[in-house]
């Protein structure tokens with residue numbers, strides 16, 4: 212029996228209180244939620260996700276004021292970012308308060324916190340009262356789900372309740388900002404740009420270099436469909452598709468805006484020219500690639516600005532390329 216799909220936040224809150232796993236809608240991607248104060252529920256969350264124990268998960272809270280309940284101290288810059296950009300696709304990493312369970316932090320001394328900008332999620336957080344620990348609701352290393360249906364495909368009856376809040380509006384995961392050091396550092400690009408973080412915090416912001424953190428979303432290979440993903444320039448699409456077809460591969464292309472004429476058996480996936488729209492559909496397209504039995508996806512990233520930076524980051528990671536901090 213697949214997990215129960217509901218739009219009733221009271222049902223979802225009751226399951227969280229009972230130690231259950233509840234998939235929650237957010238503006239970025241769906242999360243696999245557990246009561247952040249329940250060690251047994253957190254242990255099950257890690258098991259279902261297939262995630263190594265030392266990887267931390269984000270705590271979702273209902274209002275910026277709650278940051279202080281999870282942090283040992285709230286740096287001035289973090290407070291500003293929370294007050295201005297929450298609810299929103301931004302996770303703040305701060306030093307953990309003593310009460311925060313190791314099942315949330317992965318045993319580390321920091322915790323990631325965010326207020327999602329999604330009405331159903333906010334209603335759930337209000338009804339539940341506590342913090343909801345939630346990684347993206349996919350198996351470790353796979354593509355994040357952006358609809359309730361994708362969650363069911365991904366997790367089946369390993370999740371107790373799927374709270375359906377409709378499709379995600381941002382489509383890629385939150386920007387993660389480490390606020391624990393001298394300098395603010397972006398650990399993962401997302402829906403909030405570096406420029407916006409600098410503007411709001413009044414501080415200069417660094418972008419993480421290669422492989423320094425334990426954030427799995429920043430591992431070299433992540434967000435991967437079954438198909439091989441190759442990141443290519445638009446000019447090279449036709450030649451690459453031809454060569455792959457000649458080698459007997461079933462090929463798909465994903466490129467913003469129009470694509471050049473290609474052989475009839477190449478699967479052309481619709482990627483909007485607008486980067487916000489591209490981000491919104493990205494994971495659905497990666498899932499479609501596998502549903503259609505494609506061997507190789509040729510993907511052209513959007514321009515390197517705004518949320519396009521996050522889309523390019525996810526595509527390169529899906530391709531197994533290490534792109535450092537951007």
Ligand code: TXA
Pocket residue numbers: 237239240241242243266267268269300302304305316319321322323345346347348383384385387398424425426427428429
């Ligand atoms: O948009 C999002 O952030 C979504 C939705 C569900 O909120 N969540 C999400 O969670 O993407 P997850 O676990 O798939 O990715 C969160 C990333 C991971 O790479 C994790 O290691 C990192 O955040 N992270 C969490 N807490 C951290 C911490 N204290 N220090 C450094 N990285 C942290």
Ligand code: MG
Pocket residue numbers: 346347355428
């Ligand atoms: Mg994830």
